[in-house]
Amino acid sequence: MSEVQPTPSRDERSRTILRDIVSSNAMISVLAVVLALVISGILIAATDPTVEKTSGYFFARPGDTFQAIWSSVSIAYSSIFQGAVIDFQASTFAGAISPLFDTLNFAMPLIVAGLGVALSFRAGMFNIGGQGQILAGAAAAGWVGFSFHLPLAIHLPLAVIAGIVGGAFWGFLVGFIKARTGAHEVILTIMLNYVAFYLISFMLRTPGLLQAKGTTNPQSPATLPSAVLPPLLGSQFAVNVGFLIVIAATFFCSWLLNRSSLGFRFRAVGENPHASRTAGMSVKGVYVWAMVLSGALVGIAGATQVLGTLTTGFSSGIDAGIGFDAITVALLGRSRPWGVFGAGLLFGALKAGGYAMQAANGVPIDIVLVVQSLIVLFVAAPPLVRTIFRLRAPGAGGGPSTTAKPPRRLRRAAAESSTAQTVEAAQ
Known part of the structure; x- marks a missing residue:
């Protein structure tokens, strides 16, 4: 009798789908x-x-x-x-290459948020909570950005770190609850998106928390100049120093996943958590660390949104849909750091060029x-x-099917040989 194969659980089916997409x-x-x-x-x-x-x-x-x-x-x-990319109709060189820097500016939060989502994907987890983690990071970075009067060398790094901590904390909640209760991360992240949105909305309407003084609008005070990310190549171009942070984050993720022992555990658990547990790895610990680092990277996107070239405060719409676009970026980049970087540039180009397309021919x-x-x-x-x-599907041979059939004469010879052996054994 043939053995009955156990029915895969919902988590196992989710990991299989994610592994097929990533691989x-x-x-x-x-x-x-x-x-x-x-x-x-x-x-x-x-x-x-x-x-x-x-x-x-x-x-x-x-x-x-x-x-x-x-x-x-x-x-x-x-x-x-x-x-x-390039505006050939511009009268100056700076005007011609200005669209390229608009693309980099749009791509900046998409890349770093996509890196966060990709990191959780490699650990076998679906991080759908980019919106909540961006809002948490933006709120933390924004509060530090308008609350303290400090020198630029201290204030700006402190505000960026606050954004990282805010996003990491929101990711930690998901990893901790999943590790302790086994709750599915998709449900947790989606629900925490709503929690973050309405919590930030409440804080923006409450004097003394995030609401600017002297106004009834749900808006924070403007970021102080000492916490604003300075332009990277001058005020005529949109991109700021935050793009250097994004490049550093990409190098960090590449090193983490390909060179570090923690990254190896992420990949091992993402491939097969049961085998990883048998090998002595703490699967629950990997879940927590994966979500903490994922949330931290997404939090950088929130920080760059608030600490960019804003002249006014932020509102609850500061995420601008980046949290969900990051999922697309991570999928298109196959959850590889430099693949995500390229996918983020593509989506930044689509966003920057979309306005020109609308103006050109409606x-x-x-x-x-x-x-x-x-x-x-x-x-x-x-x-x-x-x-x-x-x-052909991966691993396929010379034909459309995964397992190529031998020639007909060889199959016939094998069948005749098998029949002769059976008759001989019976005699």
């Missing part, structure tokens, strides 16, 4: 972006008034329709390029959200991408 090759990520851009181009063309008008007499003059489609899509995507900026959503869809479904492009 897919980089080509799937590239093809996912290509598919997302192609489908988004179809949507842009389908909603263009000129395309709609020329399609009315398509059979009479089909060339007009194809020309309108090409013009609509090419203008939209060239506008994204000019708004995100394409709604919401199309950028469509591109991001489609990227998530294709990245999370590698078999779909392989089917569309007719790619």
Whole structure:
């Protein structure tokens, strides 16, 4: 009788899905972006008034329709390029490269928050709590930023550290509760997002906590100049010193996951927590540390949002959807630090170029959200991408199936040999 295989638990199924997504090759990520851009181009063309008008007499003059489609899509995507990389129409060199620094500015919180989400992914945990961790980090960094009058060399690092501690504490709550009670981290992080949002909203409406004096608006005081991140290359460019912090965080995550013993435990538990426990690793301790470091990295994103070039205080919308975009960045980057860095740059370019696209030909900026959503869809479904492009699955041999069949004559010879051995044994 064949043995009955035990039914995998919900946590095991979640880890299997996450492991399949993370372990897919980089080509799937590239093809996912290509598919997302192609489908988004179809949507842009389908909603263009000129395309709609020329399609009315398509059979009479089909060339007009194809020309309108090409013009609509090419203008939209060239506008994204000019708004995100280089503006060829600018009169000065600084104006021409200014869009590139806008991209870096948009990418900065996405990269560091994506690193935090990716770190938890590598430990086998779904960190959906980026919004709450950003709010916690932003509140802590903002409070330090407007409450103390200190020299720049002390005040700015102290505010950044406060943001890291705030995000780390919010992540610690998830890891601690999961380790002690076994509660699923997806439920915990989602619920703590609401807790953080309404808690910060309450504090921004309460005098003496985060609300600015002399106003009834739910807004904090402005960050003091000694705690504002200075521009990296001058005031004419949007990017600030926070981008150097992001690069340092990327190097740190790369070292942590690939060179340190703690990173090895993260990867081991993410692959198989039962085998890791048998090998003597503290799986519960890994869960706590993974969420603490994940929250700390996401907290840096909150700190850079508050300590950037803000001239006014922050509100409860300071996260700006970065916490959820970070999940997409981590997935597209395959939870590899430098892959996340590149994915963050791509999404920063889409955000920076989306405004230029809307101004150029009236394409709604919401199309950028469509591109991001489609990227998530294709990245999370590698078999779909392989089917569309007719790619072999990982580990496949020379044919489409994983296990190649031997030639027919060899199978027939093996069958005859097996039959002869059976007859001989019976005699």
